[in-house]
Amino acid sequence: MEDTTRCAPGDWVEVESVLLEPADRATNLPEDTAAQPLRMWVKGFARTAAAVGDELTVETMTGREVTGTLSEVNPGYFHTFGKPAPELTAVGRDLRARVAAYRKAGG
Numbered sequence: 416m417e418d419t420t421r422c423a424p425g426d427w428v429e430v431e432s433v434l435l436e437p438a439d440r441a442t443n444l445p446e447d448t449a450a451q452p453l454r455m456w457v458k459g460f461a462r463t464a465a466a467v468g469d470e471l472t473v474e475t476m477t478g479r480e481v482t483g484t485l486s487e488v489n490p491g492y493f494h495t496f497g498k499p500a501p502e503l504t505a506v507g508r509d510l511r512a513r514v515a516a517y518r519k520a521g522g
Contacts, residue, residue: 419488421488422466426489468485470484
């Protein structure tokens with residue numbers, strides 16, 4: 416079984432660090448946003464062995480070195496562009512039909 420709480424040098428990991436504490440954030444932010452620190456998460460290859468919660472330096476895919484707190488070993492990507500707009504769901508099918516009709520008409 417894979418150990419998801421420890422990493423070895425060279426493992427793909429994610430580190431987290433705080434860029435700005437709440438007191439250092441802009442004054443024009445919404446209250447609930449301003450109350451939270453500004454955090455960043457960076458994925459990269461572990462430079463040393465570590466356990467989740469330990470400070471760790473990673474080398475990113477672009478060769479940068481970033482230090483933070485190990486938050487995940489072998490992280491995935493979990494993002495979405497949201498639900499499709501109903502107006503756009505038939506565009507591909509409609510366009511293919513129009514191109515086929517144009518070609519059939521000798522265009």
